[in-house]
Amino acid sequence: MSKQTAALTLTDLSAGQPCCAPIAEDRIPAETAALLAPAFKALGDPVRLQLMSMIASASGGEICVCDLTPAFTLSGPTISHHLKTLREAGLVTAERRGTWVYYRAQPGLMAQLASLLTVDASVPVG
Numbered sequence: 001m002s003k004q005t006a007a008l009t010l011t012d013l014s015a016g017q018p019c020c021a022p023i024a025e026d027r028i029p030a031e032t033a034a035l036l037a038p039a040f041k042a043l044g045d046p047v048r049l050q051l052m053s054m055i056a057s058a059s060g061g062e063i064c065v066c067d068l069t070p071a072f073t074l075s076g077p078t079i080s081h082h083l084k085t086l087r088e089a090g091l092v093t094a095e096r097r098g099t100w101v102y103y104r105a106q107p108g109l110m111a112q113l114a115s116l117l118t119v120d121a122s123v124p125v126g
Helices: 030-043 046-056 065-071 076-088 107-116
Strands: 092-097 100-105
Touching (some): 030 107, 046 065, 065 076, 076 092
Antiparallel strands (some): 092 100
16 A cells, blocks of 8 residues: 555635534544545644644745754754655645755645634533
């Protein structure tokens, strides 16, 4: 079985329709869970979560790998591995410009993950 994932083809959030109801409201369909699980798995690593945060919060909407690598005590190849995992999960895109690669977050997928985890804070837990 290949470790590469198929491209995610989820609902277009620009139409105002999330992929599914939040998990606190309804059971997530198996097909949707299979599509979203690689993204959640990719974010389950502390380094990848930090990288995702840096990419998503970058001014201008993108950041060069040359600005990401020095922020960690890890080797360049290790950072590249983590970035590849984020790309394969569909969380970021990459564009090579000369010798550098620039990364952009995929806000549609991030919004789908966030909407899936939305919880009504006014409902008492207990």
